[in-house]
Amino acid sequence: MSVLGADDEGPLYVSSKKVYPQKVTGPFRRMKWMILIACLGVYYFLPFLRWDRGPNLPNQAVLADLPNRRFYFFFIELWPQEVYYFTGLLVIASLTLFLMNALAGRIWCGYLCPQTVWTDLFLAVERFFEGDRRERMKRDDAPWPLPWDTMKRKIAKHFVWLMIAWWTGGAWVLYFADAPTLVKDLATFKAPIAAYLWIFILTFTTYTLAGIMREQVCVYMCPWPRIQAALTDDHALNVTYRYDRGEPRMSVKEAAKVKLAGDRAGDCIDCHQCVAVCPTGIDIREGANLSCIQCSLCIDACDNIMEKIGRPKGLIAYDTDGNCKARIAGEKPVYKPIRARTLIYVAIISIVGGAMLYQLATRATAGIAVMHERTPLFIRLSDGSLRNAYTIRLSNKRPDDRPFALTVHGVPGAEITVPEASPTADFRPIVVVKPDTTREVRAFVTVPKDVPLEKSQDIVITASDLFAGEVVRAKDHFMAP
Amino acid sequence: MSQHAAHEPEKVDAATGQTIRSHEWDGITELNTPLPRWWINIFYATIIWSIGYWIVYPSWPLFSDYARGAFGYASRLEVQADLDGLKAVRAKQAAGLEKASLEDIAKNPDLRRVALAAGRTAFGDNCAPCHGQGGAGAPGYPNLNDDDWLWGGKLADIHLTLENGIRAAGNDKTRMGMMAAFGRDGVLKPDEVRMVSNHVRQLAQLPTEKTYDAAKGAAIFKEHCASCHGEDGKGSLEFGAPNLTDAIWLFGNGIEQIVETVTNGRQGVMPAWTGRLDPITIKALTVYVHSLGGGK
Numbered sequence: 001m002s003v004l005g006a007d008d009e010g011p012l013y014v015s016s017k018k019v020y021p022q023k024v025t026g027p028f029r030r031m032k033w034m035i036l037i038a039c040l041g042v043y044y045f046l047p048f049l050r051w052d053r054g055p056n057l058p059n060q061a062v063l064a065d066l067p068n069r070r071f072y073f074f075f076i077e078l079w080p081q082e083v084y085y086f087t088g089l090l091v092i093a094s095l096t097l098f099l100m101n102a103l104a105g106r107i108w109c110g111y112l113c114p115q116t117v118w119t120d121l122f123l124a125v126e127r128f129f130e131g132d133r134r135e136r137m138k139r140d141d142a143p144w145p146l147p148w149d150t151m152k153r154k155i156a157k158h159f160v161w162l163m164i165a166w167w168t169g170g171a172w173v174l175y176f177a178d179a180p181t182l183v184k185d186l187a188t189f190k191a192p193i194a195a196y197l198w199i200f201i202l203t204f205t206t207y208t209l210a211g212i213m214r215e216q217v218c219v220y221m222c223p224w225p226r227i228q229a230a231l232t233d234d235h236a237l238n239v240t241y242r243y244d245r246g247e248p249r250m251s252v253k254e255a256a257k258v259k260l261a262g263d264r265a266g267d268c269i270d271c272h273q274c275v276a277v278c279p280t281g282i283d284i285r286e287g288a289n290l291s292c293i294q295c296s297l298c299i300d301a302c303d304n305i306m307e308k309i310g311r312p313k314g315l316i317a318y319d320t321d322g323n324c325k326a327r328i329a330g331e332k333p334v335y336k337p338i339r340a341r342t343l344i345y346v347a348i349i350s351i352v353g354g355a356m357l358y359q360l361a362t363r364a365t366a367g368i369a370v371m372h373e374r375t376p377l378f379i380r381l382s383d384g385s386l387r388n389a390y391t392i393r394l395s396n397k398r399p400d401d402r403p404f405a406l407t408v409h410g411v412p413g414a415e416i417t418v419p420e421a422s423p424t425a426d427f428r429p430i431v432v433v434k435p436d437t438t439r440e441v442r443a444f445v446t447v448p449k450d451v452p453l454e455k456s457q458d459i460v461i462t463a464s465d466l467f468a469g470e471v472v473r474a475k476d477h478f479m480a481p
Numbered sequence: 482m483s484q485h486a487a488h489e490p491e492k493v494d495a496a497t498g499q500t501i502r503s504h505e506w507d508g509i510t511e512l513n514t515p516l517p518r519w520w521i522n523i524f525y526a527t528i529i530w531s532i533g534y535w536i537v538y539p540s541w542p543l544f545s546d547y548a549r550g551a552f553g554y555a556s557r558l559e560v561q562a563d564l565d566g567l568k569a570v571r572a573k574q575a576a577g578l579e580k581a582s583l584e585d586i587a588k589n590p591d592l593r594r595v596a597l598a599a600g601r602t603a604f605g606d607n608c609a610p611c612h613g614q615g616g617a618g619a620p621g622y623p624n625l626n627d628d629d630w631l632w633g634g635k636l637a638d639i640h641l642t643l644e645n646g647i648r649a650a651g652n653d654k655t656r657m658g659m660m661a662a663f664g665r666d667g668v669l670k671p672d673e674v675r676m677v678s679n680h681v682r683q684l685a686q687l688p689t690e691k692t693y694d695a696a697k698g699a700a701i702f703k704e705h706c707a708s709c710h711g712e713d714g715k716g717s718l719e720f721g722a723p724n725l726t727d728a729i730w731l732f733g734n735g736i737e738q739i740v741e742t743v744t745n746g747r748q749g750v751m752p753a754w755t756g757r758l759d760p761i762t763i764k765a766l767t768v769y770v771h772s773l774g775g776g777k
Contacts, residue, residue, distance in 0.1 A: 375615030379774065382629040382727035389626070442772070449728070
């Protein structure tokens with residue numbers, strides 16, 4: 001019986017039934033353990049990784065420095081105005097999700113999603129303290145009050161769950177401050193209150209989502225199964241019960257009898273192992289299902305049984321419904337990982353990824369923004385020349401002081417001056433910007449009296465780094481009567 | 482028609498699994514769908530919680546007052562505390578402005594930033610009506626962005642002008658300069674007024690009228706104007722006499738405008754701000770105005 005009522009006659013609401021997934025071994029389970037260790041290892045320990053950026057900048061490899069409005073990711077340093085990189089990252093992430101889905105269904109759900117990873121870990125803890133499926137079911141079936149043995153096991157389980165959840169929240173805040181310092185501050189109760197608050201919030205959500213709600217999150221809360229169902233197609237591989245081979249189900253003895261009589265017997269012996277190991281409590285043999293996170297544990301379970309009874313493995317495997325039908329009709333199954341859909345996804349991912357890489361590689365470490373002052377638009381000076389005022393903001397994304405020389409082009413005879421800056425020998429004003437900051441200065445552009453001027457003409461203000469040679473430009477206007 | 486049948490066995494609706502209430506109106510029945518228990522419990526909890534609110538926060542109106550809450554909390558007091566905090570912060574900055582000299586304020590980035598922010602606000606409130614937003618000026622009201630300063634554009638000059646005004650009534654230290662009404666007072670005849678007005682335009686290298694005679698114009702200028710504006714017409718900061726040779730004209734450089742100036746004189750007034758504004762604001766305004774055009 002699936003979690004979502006499949007039959008039309010049944011009630012619209014089904015109250016949630018506790019799922020007791022059984023322990024399983026096999027290649028998919030092994031792979032899932034390895035992915036779990038890798039994912040959690042990265043999550044818990046990444047904040048402690050150091051990355052030298054010079055004396056003026058933090059040396060944490062991955063850091064979202066909110067007070068200073070900087071994001072550091074290894075060799076990349078992002079300023080708030082560059083958050084579009086995250087947009088690109090999100091585009092790539094969602095397209096990768098689509099691509100995985102087009103190739104082999106809900107890879108994300110089954111192996112990589114934090115909900116799956118943490119739930120897997122929490123289930124392992126539950127199994128460690130309360131025993132495997134049958135034992136847990138028996139313990140929970142006992143009348144209240146539960147025996148002390150069960151109680152103490154449950155208490156231990158919840159305690160370990162809370163510890164894991166607490167560590168999850170603790171690791172999260174380390175991404176927002178220098179990790180070793182924050183750990184020290186947290187331990188000595190000197191950390192900011194926000195850090196404790198976030199640890200508390202994430203402890204609560206991890207404990208609730210991975211410990212208590214589990215598959216309910218995937219079935220009822222998560223939008224991805226709905227979107228995934230709309231994005232899939234006939235060639236996308238899914239964890240499939242090959243009913244062409246499995247039906248009609250019968251026991252090994254019965255099958256021998258039926259075969260003796262010359263009839264066809266299916267390979268499925270109806271042992272329910274696939275149901276017992278399922279973390280969302282469904283029966284894969286009912287076909288593609290919204291509740292199936294495609295964790296492949298039923299493949300391991302079924303393969304183990306098939307091995308025992310000496311039948312070929314792969315009764316449940318990555319396959320398509322169309323191939324089952326094809327085999328029944330006596331046709332050859334079709335596998336098409338390379339098709340228009342997957343090619344388009346790969347193409348878009350490469351285009352967006354390539355554009356981002358190009359942008360990142362050629363990214364300016366200096367910036368200039370110019371704003372023309374509007375009250376007044378222009379000033380007539382005593383010698384008859386015209387002057388416009390501008391507010392110029394220069395940004396320095398490097399970890400050292402940088403002197404920028406300002407020049408103006410576009411109007412003959414135009415000269416730029418900055419009252420608060422010192423000019424160099426060739427009369428270019430020099431504005432020094434401190435490391436990793438911006439500086440705003442007021443600048444005047446003056447055009448001599450004889451130069452013929454329109455009401456408005458385009459000018460370009462250029463800032464050249466005197467040391468590194470980097471040049472940035474901004475377009476604006478010079479206004480005249 | 483309503484029928485009440487309390488003793489019938491409970492009917493269950495097939496689609497929803499809910500029991501059906503025993504009421505029936507012309508064949509229409511009602512599902513028994515009570516609010517979920519958890520929802521009702523939260524509702525009761527909020528009612529109990531609200532009693533805590535009555536005790537802690539201001540709540541019930543009384544005849545001439547209101548229940549002020551156990552801890553005397555009021556959002557108004559929070560605002561007051563914020564305002565007091567702001568005042569304390571500003572007092573520190575104001576003290577910095579009060580102690581430092583004008584030059585130091587202009588040089589020190591922190592003091593300068595405070596002075597510019599305060600000066601900009603004060604300028605908008607007090608100066609912009611005549612000098613325009615941003616100090617762009619208007620005919621008769623000097624543009625504060627240019628490099629032409631009638632009474633000097635150094636920090637000290639601007640400060641003096643702000644404190645005491647120009648031709649400000651009732652201020653002993655105000656600076657006076659008199660552009661006399663040569664025509665109206667009969668000092669010059671109308672044709673002489675026109676002659677000298679043409680001469681002024683000639684000084685500024687502007688075209689003159691046909692009737693203009695350079696020698697006559699120069700003679701009138703030397704006799705009546707040069708004492709303040711100088712023989713070369715370059716003006717004098719001492720008397721606030723404008724430079725007549727440059728491109729900046731407070732009252733316009735058309736021949737009729739100059740004739741009007743020479744005939745009736747000009748006495749623009751800048752009020753004295755001592756007494757109206759506190760000394761710190763005047764200092765901030767000085768630095769702000771000086772920053773507009775780079776001063777002198």
